[in-house]
Amino acid sequence: MAKNEARRNILADAGIAVLASEGSRGLTHRAIDERAGVPIGTASNYFRSRDALIAGLFERIGVRLGPTSEDLATRAAEKPSRALFAGYMRDIVRRLSTEREVTLALFELRLESARRPELAETMAAWQRAAFEGDIAFNQAAGLPGGRREIALFHYALDGLLLDRLTSPIDPDTPTDDVVDALVNGLLPEI
Secondary structure, eight states, X not given: OOOOHHHHHHHHHHHHHHHHHHOGGGOOHHHHHHHHTOOTXXXXXXXXSHHXXXXXXXXXXXXXXXXXXXXXXXXXXXXXOHHHHHHHHXXXXXXXXXXXXXXXXXXXXXXXHHHOHHHXXXXXXXXXXXXXXXXXXXXXXXXXXXXXXXXXXXXXXXXXXXXXXXXXXXXXXXXXXXXXXXXXHHSXXX
């Protein structure tokens, strides 16, 4: 049976929705079929095992949360500055906040990877790829900071997003203000 890429994306998006709303225990092929409104058995035709399903979800999450090539090209053409870096960080937070369901699903997968060693390897590879992509962009754009600073921003933004998507400790402080404070505190001067 030939696989339809659009249908595969619909199923992966349904899997992301199930994962975000039900957690990893609720993530089944049947739940995905029901969420996607397709005949029972469709998800298992596209994702033969739970591991294949998880791999497909990682792939789709990367597509949905990643920056566009146009956005990266625009930023790379700008003069390096802390303001440019702050703008890039705000864009990451905006994408992750706008795609709330996808970000929650990613957090669920991170938690699940702490319980399942076979998933931990996949999660680590996915995280490394995202981290290396941010480092490459930072270097290509001539932005300040290296591996250490990018890692610190990953730690900080993960915490910020977990806070903002769940039970914020300070909901009255604008998220952009938090990002600006992080940039000012963690990034060296240019």
